[in-house]
Amino acid sequence: MTKNWIASALTAIPLLLTSQVCMKQANALEGNKTPLTIERLYASPALAGSSPRELKLSPDGKQVTYLASRADNQYRYDLWQMDVVSGERSILVDADKLAGGELSDEEKARRERQRIYGEGIMEYFWADDSRALLIPAAGKLYYVSLATGKVEPLATGEGFATDARLSPKGHYVSFVREQNLYVLNLADNKLTALTTDGGGLIKNAMAEFVAQEEMDRMTGYWWAPDEAAIAFTRIDESGVESVTRNEIYADGIKLTEQRYPYAGKNNVEIALGVVTLADKRIDWVDLGAAKDIYLPRVDWLPDSRHLSFQWQSRDQQALDLRLVALSGLGNPRTLVQERSDAWVNLNQDLHFLKKQPAFIWASERDGFKHLYLFDLEGRLKQRLTHGDWAVDALEYVDEASGWVYFSGRKDTVIEKQLYRVPLNGGEIENVSQGSGMHDAVFAENKPVYLDYFSSLSQPPQVSLHDALGRQLAWVEQNRVDERHPLYPYFGLWQLPEFGELKAEDGQSLNYRLFKPVPFDAKKKYPVVVRVYGGPHAQLVTNSWSEHDYFSQYLLQQGYLVFQLDNRGSAHRGTRFEQVIYKQLGAAEVEDQKAGVDHLRSLAFVDADNIAIYGHSYGGYMALMSLFKAPDYFKAAISGAPVTDWRLYDSHYTERYLANPAHNAKGYEASSVLPYVKDYRAGLLMYHGMADDNVLFENSTRVYKALQDEGKLFEMVNYPGSKHSMRGEAVRNHLYRTLSDFLDRKLK
Incomplete structure (x- = not known):
């Protein structure tokens, strides 16, 4: 074409x-009209067709590389290449040629934070000269020469290598093993430990929990452009509260000791060092007198003689960009200061x-x-x-x-x-x-x-x-033609109508409304309000999302599906976002109520049969909406919700609610638990029993509170599942459960 x-x-x-x-309801998209089944939503081949991930261009712009899943297993990835001039495509590395093996617990947790799911090749890195690639796989490292096509394992020694990468000029490979930083010289295969005191509560060159989960910083080290030195963090977890976390699996319970920085509790103590490759000398950057701080970003300047770092206060109302010369690491100077009465986004x-x-x-x-x-x-x-x-x-x-x-x-x-x-x-x-x-x-x-x-x-x-x-x-x-996996179902695929409503403070709220198929304006339809509602997220977009597959299934079962981005959502500026500061679940619920008021004004809406469904922050929103606005929602589905913000981590929670010691009333008002007494009926909750992000305890506290109140509700829990509820069998069971619940409550 x-x-x-x-x-x-x-x-x-x-x-x-x-x-x-x-946007008026568009004409039907071209395709057959086979009804969707829940079992088809996440089966292979993927409904979205071929959707490459980890797209990269070689530094010289001559090669395109990407990870592509297999037709018979959409979760196993191989590395492919395309020549920019000729357009010729070929597989570059077959994942089956790399050694398999169990991931370390550290790497499993890191991938969960990165939202990386699948098997085979999941990461790779280009050399700066565009002549080679580095591929980490199951703790081993592989060097791929573009000239020869050979895939050679690197001599990294015993143990699991994580956070591996090529140095800027391609002369070294660096990685972290057993909480220390290592460098492999590719010229002579000499392996050098640049730090040696890592272990136990000391972690070198590793990102702490909140850096990975909340700051979008997945590493703890940074190469100088000239390869002469590496900047790295050293974190001391000794002050962080140790908790025993239960991961419940079908065949047993795994007890995990974790240093978890709850809101208001101690964080890690962090230091920033620079190690010189020539002599392994380590010098430390002066981060200032305050120890209870965050270090969200570190960047070298092009001259390799200056290092920048972003210093963030514990309350996240101050962010400084600071610059230091290698010849004077004890004398950083501040280039830019950002200040806010709420918080400064990274x-x-x-x-x-x-x-x-x-x-x-x-x-x-x-x-x-x-x-x-x-x-x-x-x-x-x-x-x-x-x-x-x-x-x-x-x-x-x-x-x-x-x-x-x-x-x-x-x-x-x-x-x-x-x-x-x-x-x-x-x-x-x-x-x-x-x-x-x-x-x-x-x-x-x-x-x-x-x-x-x-x-x-x-x-x-x-x-x-x-x-x-x-x-x-x-x-x-990826055209949806007769050969595309989506084509049999695309004739019933529905496009939404977009619109705006007004919040109580006059700010505009964007929504989108999906209508059932077939649709009859003379009938009245039950509604499922799908919600996230939290900061740094947006649902109302013109974009493809696999999260919409279940919505399309619901449309074919005779439901309307409605989504509204309440205040606090992303991409609308600080006035829109920071309405939620110091109390969560207030403005957001009021905005979702405004959405229901709009739905009630539509002649084809069954105003007595409206449910709300969300996961994570959306699960929190579903609970708060059902408990605080029972006249608006007949039923709610809450997946993996935060229910008491004192149970969540420091960086995320304090950004929006401040420190519990300074905002006790806000934490109380933002918790789900005070509103349990107002619950009437119509609740289904689900949670992964090995969730290490929103801990399972968040749901069990609500279970117990509801039971103590003598209130009936439904629950389904998934042994071994993490926060994202991955796995075809898990998802099939989950969505069958949700569909059955909605049919019983709204029809």
Whole structure:
């Protein structure tokens, strides 16, 4: 097919928001009309078709690499390549050629934090010269030469190697083993331990729990660009409360001792060191007098003589970008300060320029996240973006041509587009094309990018583009034609209507409404309100999501499905997000009630049969909504909910509720437990019994409180399941249970 097909497909859905419903029910999508079954939702091959993950361009921009699942097992991945010029594709590394084996507990936990699920090849790293790749697999490391195609195991010694990567110039491989940092010289296979005191409560070069789970920092070490040194963290967990966590499996109970930093309790004590490869000398950076702090980001400057780090206060109302010279690690200076009366959000958008002494920094100082250019003295040189809309991320800086590429919501908040702006300031240009969600992956040394695109009518597809956004080639068109796994069901696939409502403070709330198939406006239909509702998330978008599969099933069973992004949700600026500060479950529930008020105004809605369903923060929202607004919801499904925020971790919880010692009333009002007495009927709860994110205790406390009140409810718990409820058998049983519950309560 030509580009014309994709251009027409992507512009088929107008998405400009107005105060009225902005997207009418589209005509049926092309495909057969086989009804969905729950068993088909997550069976192989995947309904979304071929959806490559871990997309990368070689640094020179000549090769595309990606992980592709197998048709007979969508959860096992091999490494594939595509030549940019010829378009020729081939498998680069078959996962079966790598040694299998059990993951270490540390690696299992790390993958859970990364939301990496599957088997085979799950990660890989390019060498800077584009001649080789590094593949970690089951604790072993493999070196892949692009010239020969050989896959060679590296001599890393005994034990499980984790957080492995190639050094910037490709001369070394680094990894963490048994809580110490190691370096392997690829020239002579000499293995060197750069730290030796790791073990027990001391962890070198490793990210602590809250860094992984809440700060999006999965590593604890950083190579200098010239390979002469490595910056690393040293964490001391001795002050963190030790808890015995029960992971309940079908054949027994696993007791895990974990240093868990509950809200208001002690965190790790963190230090930042720099180790020199030549002599293994370690020098320590002065992080200041305060010990109860966070270190969310560390970045080297291009000269390899200066190191930056972001210092965050325990209350997260202060964030400093600090700079230190290797010749004076005891004298950091502050370049930028961010302050808030609520909290300062973290991002990954710091970029130091190579051709001038300056850096790009993202800030919400004017209420929306935007990009700024500073010099190395911390003086503002240029605002690069501004307006009542938010930047998503800094994607690429082309210093040679003077362009800054970023993703954002300039045109509409329900889509993500790629833009560019001159490095010296000027007009913003739209680079991406087509209505939907665009995620760009740039080559390191060349302004070409992969566009990972999806919309409500298009499962994820991948294409290669030049600096102006012109399409050069398909990597995976993933067209839903007769050969596509989705085609038998696509004729019944439903697109939603979008619209806006007003919150009690006048701010606009976006929603989308899916109608049943077939739909008869003269009938009245029960409604399932699907909710998340927490910060840093957004449901109301024009994007493809496997989480919508169950919604499509419900539509075919005669339900309406409604979603509303309440205040506190992402991409709407600080005023919209920070309404929830110091009390959770208040404004969010009021906004969901406003959504139900709107539903009740629709002639085809059965106002007496409305349920709410959510997982994680959505599970919390389902409980709070049913307990606090029983006149609005006849039933609720709560999956893996936080029920008492004192049981959750420090960094996440204190960001929104402050320290329990300073906001006891807010914690009490934000807990589910005080509202148990107001529960009437219609509750189903489920939880993974090995959940190490939202601990199973959150649900058992509600179970006990409901039982003590003599109130009837339903529960289903899953032995061995973690927070994300992975596994085809688990999901089949879960969704059959949810469907049965809804049928009994709403029909």
